[in-house]
Amino acid sequence: MKYIYKIVRNYADGTMETLKYGITGKGPNSKGVLPRPNSQLKSGVDANGREFTDSYDQVASAKNRADALATEQKLVNDYAKVNKGKAPPDNARPQPK
Numbered sequence: 001m002k003y004i005y006k007i008v009r010n011y012a013d014g015t016m017e018t019l020k021y022g023i024t025g026k027g028p029n030s031k032g033v034l035p036r037p038n039s040q041l042k043s044g045v046d047a048n049g050r051e052f053t054d055s056y057d058q059v060a061s062a063k064n065r066a067d068a069l070a071t072e073q074k075l076v077n078d079y080a081k082v083n084k085g086k087a088p089p090d091n092a093r094p095q096p097k
Contacts, residue, residue, distance in 0.1 A: 002068035004060040005037045012051040020090035
C-alpha cells in the first residue's frame with residue numbers, strides 16, 4: 001500500500017498554504033502517524049516574520065506505486081490550475097503537466 005499526503009503550512013493568523021504532495025510506502029505507526037511526512041514538518045518564523053507550524057494530511061492511498069504516482073500528479077495538476085500553472089512551492093517532482 002502507498003499513502004499520498006500533503007504538507008500544509010499553518011500560519012498564526014489562520015491562513016494556510018499547501019507546501020507539497022508526497023508518497024510514502026510505510027504505513028502509519030502504532031500512534032497512527034505516517035513517519036515520512038511527519039519527519040518533514042517544521043515550525044518557526046518565515047522570511048516575512050509570520051509564525052507557522054506545518055502539518056500533514058493523508059489525502060489518498062493506492063495499491064501500487066504507479067497508481068500513487070498518477071494520483072500525486074493529478075493533485076499537483078489540480079493545484080496548478082488555481083495557482084497560475086505553478087506547483088506547490090516545495091514540490092520538486094512532479095511538476096504540473
